[in-house]
Amino acid sequence: MKKKKTLLIPLLLIPILLLTTLILLPEEPEPFTSPLYFTFVIHTEEDINKYGVEKENNMDYDGDEELLLHATMTMRELAEIAQNHGVKINFGTDWTFANGVELYDPTFFTDLESMGHEIDAHAHESHILYSEVREDIISAGGTPTQIASGLTEDEIYEKMEYFDTYYPDFTTLWGVSLAGHELGEVIAGNVWRPSREDWTQHDKNGDYIYIGHGEYANSINYIENAINNRKENQINTYAVFTNPRHFKASKASTIDDKWTAKESSYEYYETRLEWWDNFFTELDTYVESGKVEYVTLTEISEIFIEQENQLIFTDEEIPRSEEALTSLNEQEGYKL
Ligand SMILES: [Zn+2]
Numbered sequence: 001m002k003k004k005k006t007l008l009i010p011l012l013l014i015p016i017l018l019l020t021t022l023i024l025l026p027e028e029p030e031p032f033t034s035p036l037y038f039t040f041v042i043h044t045e046e047d048i049n050k051y052g053v054e055k056e057n058n059m060d061y062d063g064d065e066e067l068l069l070h071a072t073m074t075m076r077e078l079a080e081i082a083q084n085h086g087v088k089i090n091f092g093t094d095w096t097f098a099n100g101v102e103l104y105d106p107t108f109f110t111d112l113e114s115m116g117h118e119i120d121a122h123a124h125e126s127h128i129l130y131s132e133v134r135e136d137i138i139s140a141g142g143t144p145t146q147i148a149s150g151l152t153e154d155e156i157y158e159k160m161e162y163f164d165t166y167y168p169d170f171t172t173l174w175g176v177s178l179a180g181h182e183l184g185e186v187i188a189g190n191v192w193r194p195s196r197e198d199w200t201q202h203d204k205n206g207d208y209i210y211i212g213h214g215e216y217a218n219s220i221n222y223i224e225n226a227i228n229n230r231k232e233n234q235i236n237t238y239a240v241f242t243n244p245r246h247f248k249a250s251k252a253s254t255i256d257d258k259w260t261a262k263e264s265s266y267e268y269y270e271t272r273l274e275w276w277d278n279f280f281t282e283l284d285t286y287v288e289s290g291k292v293e294y295v296t297l298t299e300i301s302e303i304f305i306e307q308e309n310q311l312i313f314t315d316e317e318i319p320r321s322e323e324a325l326t327s328l329n330e331q332e333g334y335k336l
Contacts, residue, residue, distance in 0.1 A: 029233055029309070029310040029311070029312065030310065031232050031233060032232065032233060032310065033230050033231075033232050033236075034230065034234065034235050034236050034303075034307075035230075035236070035290060035291055035292055035293040036189075036223070036226055036227050036230060036236050036237070036238050036286075036291060036292045036293070037235065037236060037237045037238070037293055037295045037299075037300050037303070038087070038223070038237075038238050038239070038240075038283070038292050038293065038294055038295065039088060039089075039090055039237070039238075039239045039240075039294075039295060039296060039297055039300070040082055040087050040088065040089045040090070040239070040240055040241075040242075041089070041090050041092060041149070041174070041175065041213070041239045041240070041241050041297075042075065042078075042089055042090070042091045042092065042241070042242055042243065042244070043092045043094075043122055043149065043150055043241070043243055044058075044059075044061065044071075044092070044093050044094050044096070044097035044122070044243065044244060045057075045058045045094055045243070045245075046058060046094045046095060046096045046126055046128070047059060047060050047061070047096060048096070049127065050127030057245070058096075058245065059071060059244065059245050059259060060096075061096045061097040061099070061100035061101075062096045062097075062099035062100040062103060063100075064256070065103070065104045066253075066254065066255055067255055067256065067259060068097075068100040068101070068103070068104045068105060069104060069105060070249045070253070070255055070259070070269075071097075071100075071244040071245075071247075072101065072104075072105045072108045074244060074247040074269045074272075074273070075091070075108075075112075075244055075247075076108070076111060076112075077273055078242075078247075078273060078276060079111075079112050079115050079117055080115065081273060081276055081277045081280065082115075082117070082276075082280065083115040083116060083117075085277075085280035085281070085283070085284055085294070086284075086287070086294045087280055087283075087294045088116055088117060088118070088294050088295055088296040088299070089112065089117035089118070089296075090117070090118045090120050090145070090147065090149065090174070090296055090297045091109075091112055091117060091118065091119050091120065092120045092121070092122030092147075092149030092150055092174075093109075093119060093120070093121070093122055093133065093136075093137060093142075094122050094123060094126060094128070094133060095123070095126070095128040095132060095133045095136050097244075098133060098136035098137050098139075098140045098142075099136060099140070101140040101141075101142075102136070102139055102140035102141070106140065106141050107141065108140075109137065109140055109141050109142030109143075110141050110142065113142065113143060116296075117296070118145045118147070118296045118297065118298055119137055119142040119143065119144055119145065120144065120145050120147040120148070120149035120174070120297070121133040121134040121137060121144050121147075121148065121149065121170075122149035122150045123148075123150075124150040124151055124152045124155070124177075124179075125152060125179055129162070130148055130159075130162070130163070130166075130170060131166050131169065134169060144169075145172075145296075145297065145298050146168060146169060146170055146171040146172055146298070146301075147170070147172045147173075147174050147297045147298065147301075148163065148170040148172070148173050148174065149174050149175060149297075150174065150175045150177065151173055151174075151175065151176045151177075152176065152177055152178065152179050153176050153177065153178055153185075153186065154179075156173070156176055156194070156199050157196065157199065159173075160173075160194070160196065160199075160207075160208060163208070164207070167207070170208075171207075171208060171209060171301070172208065172209045172210075172211060172297060172298070172301045173194070173208055173209070173210045173211070174210075174211045174213070174239075174297055175211075175213050175239070176199070176210065180324075181216075181324055181325035181326065182324050183320075183321050183322055183323055183324050184320050184321060185216075185320060185321045185324075185325070186200070186212065186318055186319075186320055186321075187212070187213070187214060187215050187216055187318075187319050187320060187321045188200075188212035188214075188318045188319060189212050189213070189214030189215065189226055189229075189236055189237050189238055190212050190231065190234045190235055190236060190237060191209060191210065191211050191212065191234070191235040191237060191300065191301075191304045192206075192209075192210055192313055193205075193206030193207075193208060193209060193210070194206055194208060194210045200317070200318045201315060202313035204313075209301045209304055209305075211237055211297055211300050211301065211304075212237055212318075213237065213238070213239040213241075214226050214236075214237055214238035214239060215238070215321075215328075216239065216240075216241065216321070216325055216328070217240075217325075217328045217329050217332050217334070218240045218241070218242070218279065218329055218332065218334040219329070219332035219333070219334065220279070220282050220283065221332060222332065223238060223283065223286070223292070224286075226238045227286065227291045227292065232312070233310060233311050233312040234311060234312065234313075235300065235303060235304050235307065235311065237300060238292075240279075241325075242276075245259070246267065246272060246336060247267075247269035247272050247273070248260055248261035248265070248267045248268055248269055249261075249269065250263060250268070251263075266335050267335075275334070
């Protein structure tokens with residue numbers, strides 16, 4: 001009997017030793033290349049600043065019912081076109097659009113959500129803060145995501161501190177940019193946890209996830225580049241971008257002339273909708289071949305968390321644009 005017991009102890013030690021070696025060995029992640037995770041981002045912007053000064057380029061969503069209904073009509077149609085292709089929209093609403101929805105079109109947010117799209121709070125360069133916009137979305141019937149949409153680079157550290165007080169309402173940051181999308185803007189097409197000392201660097205203990213938007217042009221050429229430049233063991237991302245103000249109503253309507261266009265114009269909403277439909281048709285072939293995957297920003301952050309242990313973060317400098325967003329798009333045939 002005694003002999004048996006002494007044999008059992010060394011036998012038990014073998015699996016324990018094996019397990020410890022496995023845990024202690026530095027883990028080399030298996031190399032893999034993610035598809036290009038593609039999202040369609042839409043932003044609305046407030047038409048008035050904190051001093052009550054009007055911002056000429058933006059629609060009066062919460063003061064002009066006809067205009068709000070034109071905007072939601074075009075955005076519903078765009079959301080349906082996207083849905084038909086499987087494309088997911090992250091609709092970043094500002095406070096004026098959310099208030100307009102609540103006043104004049106209270107099913108807009110839920111309609112988009114039922115198509116598989118997401119509603120994000122968006123408040124860069126605004127005196128109405130992210131948390132208030134989140135509340136406005138809820139009052140207007142929507143369910144806001146945990147995405148903070150459209151931060152600017154000069155406010156990111158301050159905003160991370162601000163989001164700390166509302167944690168976990170905002171866990172993911174999208175589209176850190178320069179005001180006005182000038183050249184020199186960050187165009188990283190990957191995902192990391194921004195360090196509080198240098199947000200461009202990964203901190204494995206960081207509280208927030210940053211999703212880069214990639215080169216950012218509404219262009220198949222640029223998407224193809226992004227596909228070819230995908231990096232191993234990173235979450236590769238790309239977003240295209242639009243705004244309801246780019247979808248003008250007919251001259252025959254009674255809408256404020258500023259927001260109308262001739263039906264022959266590229267700005268006319270039906271022409272724009274057709275452009276997006278054709279664009280997604282071209283893009284669908286890349287989805288079929290597995291190079292592109294249509295996802296929401298929430299899905300990207302879930303994929304990131306799931307694969308975090310397999311990812312490699314370099315301390316390379318982040319890439320920056322050599323063109324402003326508007327001129328880049330124009331060169332690529334998407335006139336604004
Ligand atoms: Zn914006």
